[in-house]
Amino acid sequence: MENLNYLGKKIKEGGKMKVSVGISSRHLHVTKEHLEILFGKDFELEVERPINQIGQFASKSFVTLKSEKGIIEHVRILGPTRPYTQIEISKTDAYKLKIDPPVRMSGDVKGSQPITLIGPKGTLELKEGCIIADRHIHMLPKQALMYGFTDDEEVMVKVPGEKACIMDCVKIRVADNSYFEMHIDNDDANANLIKNGDLLTIIKKDFTSK
Numbered sequence: 001m002e003n004l005n006y007l008g009k010k011i012k013e014g015g016k017m018k019v020s021v022g023i024s025s026r027h028l029h030v031t032k033e034h035l036e037i038l039f040g041k042d043f044e045l046e047v048e049r050p051i052n053q054i055g056q057f058a059s060k061s062f063v064t065l066k067s068e069k070g071i072i073e074h075v076r077i078l079g080p081t082r083p084y085t086q087i088e089i090s091k092t093d094a095y096k097l098k099i100d101p102p103v104r105m106s107g108d109v110k111g112s113q114p115i116t117l118i119g120p121k122g123t124l125e126l127k128e129g130c131i132i133a134d135r136h137i138h139m140l141p142k143q144a145l146m147y148g149f150t151d152d153e154e155v156m157v158k159v160p161g162e163k164a165c166i167m168d169c170v171k172i173r174v175a176d177n178s179y180f181e182m183h184i185d186n187d188d189a190n191a192n193l194i195k196n197g198d199l200l201t202i203i204k205k206d207f208t209s210k
């Protein structure tokens with residue numbers, strides 16, 4: 001157990017590291033090209049409110065999700081536009097749409113679930129793009145360095161309360177413009193009675209699995 005980093009030392013000494021939770025409701029990210037198909041040429045997303053991740057926002061624009069067997073209306077687009085279109089839903093939503101999207105990290109949409117988007121000006125039949133987002137924790141490079149995490153590392157997170165649990169397969173996402181926060185979907189939140197802003201405890205895996 002040489003070369004213990006800061007968090008490693010703390011955990012070994014019984015210390016804890018907490019992270020606050022942001023619950024992601026179903027939403028989507030779109031390319032500029034797709035936005036214009038759905039909303040018309042030169043349409044731009046307007047800010048309804050900023051979200052914690054720096055530079056990103058909940059827009060004022062909504063679309064309808066449609067599968068062969070189901071429909072979910074009023075799904076919000078998060079801005080700004082991205083290089084890929086990605087629809088993030090929960091397993092409960094997937095049951096409603098009778099589809100089976102894979103659990104993926106943001107941006108990894110290749111071969112994911114096909115879905116149709118309906119906007120006020122147009123419809124898009126996507127061959128891929130619908131996912132269930134994995135559980136993840138955003139942090140800045142300097143925080144990763146300070147706390148001893150690496151990008152893409154998997155940790156566990158302990159949830160307190162009446163429906164306490166330990167969440168596994170939580171990915172660390174290191175990037176500039178990050179806000180230190182854990183993101184889970186509504187299903188994870190509801191199942192374990194987690195509210196926005198709750199503080200959960202990070203368990204570094206290499207110290208628990210040995």
Ligand SMILES: [Zn+2]
Nearest residue numbers: 136138182183
């Ligand atoms: Zn996130």
